[in-house]
Amino acid sequence: MDVGETQLHRCTSDTDLDFSFNSTATDRTFASSSARSSLARSSLTLSFNDRLSTTSTTTTTTTIKNSLHHRKWDPHWSAIKTATNLSTDGKLHLRHLKLLRHLGTGNLGRVFLCQLRDCNNANFALKVIDKDSLTNKKLSHVQMEGEILSMLDHPFLPTLYAHLEVSHYTCLLIDYCPNGDLHSLLRKQPGNRLPVQAVKFFAAEVLVALEYLHAVGVVYRDLKPENILLREDGHIMLSDFDLCFKADVVPTFDRRVHKKRMTGSTRRGGGCFGTVNRRGVEEEEVVEEEFVAEPTAASSRSCVGTHEYLAPELLSGNGHGNGVDWWAFGVLVYELLYGMTPFKGGSKESTLRNIASSKHVTFRVMEGEGKGMEEAKDLVEKLLVKNPMQRLGCIKGATDIKRHPFFDGIKWPLIRNYKPPEVRGLPAKKGKSHPSGHLLGSVSSPRRRGWWRLWKKGGSGLGNLLRSKGSSARYYPLSNSQHYNGNYHHYKVRKSA
Template sequence: MADVGETLNFQGEMEEETYFPDTDLDLSFTSTTTDRTFPSSSARSSLARSSLTLSFNESRLSCSTITANNITPLHHRKWDPRWSAIKAATNLSSDGNLHLRHLKLIRHLGTGNLGRVFLCHLRDCDNATFALKVIDRETLSSKKLSHVQMEAEILSMLDHPFLPTLYSRIEASHYTCLLIDFCPNGDLHSLLRKQPGNRFPLATVRFFAAEVLVALEYLHALGIIYRDLKPENILLREDGHIMLSDFDLCFKADVVPTCKFLRCKSRNSKRNCFNGGCFAPVAGSVEEVLPEFVAEPVTAFSRSCVGTHEYLAPELVSGSGHGNGVDWWAFGVFVYELLYGTTPFKGGSKENTLRNIASSRKMRFPDAAEVEEAGIAEAKDLIEKLLVKDPRRRLGCTKGAQDIKQH
């Protein structure tokens, strides 16, 4: 039987082939057509297969090589019907765990940096669909193995509507399988490329930027530096909201939350004045005391250079060491790309792009071909403050998402 590197031929029709080698799991499937439209869930991919019949064969694995780590539902997702379906499946299992035999693979979704992703559902519940990320540890370097461990660890921590849920982690021989959310609407990069001029209207940019900001705020509150923000890693859920993906390049740091109470004047506020026995609103400025919660890993530090070249911060390119500021730089690049259809420092090659990022050259906006819509000036100002090359002066590096929210 062919080895892993020869199992899937995406260029033409396939006869019976397998993803896993003989000695381990047998995922046999047949495909006669290529479907380029089916969206990937966690991998940046390309070609998905249709008309597949897949099956697991766990009989080839000894009990000692199969382990399943069921995840306890966290607060915000515990009412998700998929958890109920998993509980029903595990109640019938002899050891109370979810195993590969409980899953039916539907099709291959794509290939990512660490492994392949399949669409699957529970055998006794067609409506409980998931993405199964399958990682062959034998094919990975020790560095990438550490990335696998980091992603699994971070996924197990997350409990947020704009971040994926890890439903189960299954170790089968030298394979690590992560059962996570499936996002049926593809990724934001694909959607962006379908827009006129490869750009979104400002209102759409605000929507996606706000949701990404909230997701980054949550990650930073956990001490997680994302380091891989880009439209390709932003998946679109069935309801149109976003879900960040791919956490293998993250690193963790300490974070000390603080809460301060600030006095501020509310804009266009009205106060009620008692007048003649009834309350009447009176326009004016009212001073309010509002809480300001900040949980930003300001002491985070790493020297490893990871990420996508167009989104790398100057301190990443120089190798001088970096911290939380790389995510806020990437957020600025992200907003710029949604507005203008390209990234601000893109050159004719990767080397030129990195040179532009590291140089003292200021970021420039494209010349406006027509009258700019209302709000563009404020968006440009935000981008300029996020793309300050000195992280000590970059917006977000001190108070995180609060800086952006108060802009």
């Protein structure tokens, strides 16, 4: 969001927090997005008073514990810990924050860039919601967002550092992403579209984030480029969880039997342990157990979301489930590739008619599409299936989608160490090439370089390292077509046939 002149008036006492912002802000609007919701040019005024001696203002603070958080050693948690240790009641209050500037205005509230007083090495985003200005329905969305944020612990999802209730304000202290959002990045590209390999990078990270949300029973329902923020290191972070709904998840291990071509010394041993196909190539049967945690029983009748990303079953009003996220994922990949959504019409109504109709997605003919475009089109076609029961991802979630040829070459356990693509408007980050040649990996430390050498040598080196670190011997190194989320859960186990 473009922000105009902003005036900041600091209070004179640490026990007072009285900041007033007068700013003119415009939404991320462009010529082709007139059908999308936008905010008019407006004037903003925000004032807080949070006095220790005031009895008329009630302050409730929930500071999230970081003992088990994957980022518990970063400067943000250190700053939070220092502030709470110095606080008289061991809690974080608004008086501990200094607002720097207004970042944007959303459907529920306003977002400000802020820092903790006497600590300028950690930036935060403060989402401020005025509950008195919201309807009961929107208040329920505020409550849902707070609940969802408090559950999250993932590199591509925001961290909730504190939840403050002050008078009629709800304040959420979360991560700040200085590189804007994916929608703004698209507007800076030639033709408003990204190269295929850049699409692969961003789509893979969004896929991992959705996989985590679904594993904890959260259906997102608001996937779009505007809600995909770009962190300082160029990786993504999903935002805005007020349209989510929660459902039960029953994790399962599914057995998958498939044929694998025998190579090397295995093939020279004859056909005792394998079969020969019609072409005379020896194959062996491999039995794999896949960990699947997908809210397949999720159901809601609320019609919410951005109209260009709505799934057909959501429009029908007969109920929808987890499949709406995988439909939106297909729309996202299409928009990143082509600079527009696949069913966009001349008006909002015509767009909705195109989505609800029986016609399938069509692809524009573009010059110089490059390597990987055919695989990308195939992925989009499988995601944008009108019948959710036949849509890729609706049964086994990200487990099936990760197997698609479009994502070949990605080492999923190392995805958060990949180097972001070099595209216009995104600051370049130094890093080394990923061994697959498809994506670039950032591997700066000697320890990480050691991991890469083991990975490049093949499965045995990495497998020995995993076992030496205490990992169970039943987990074996995985090939490019096998996937698990190495940051949190093993998603696949390999056993001999």
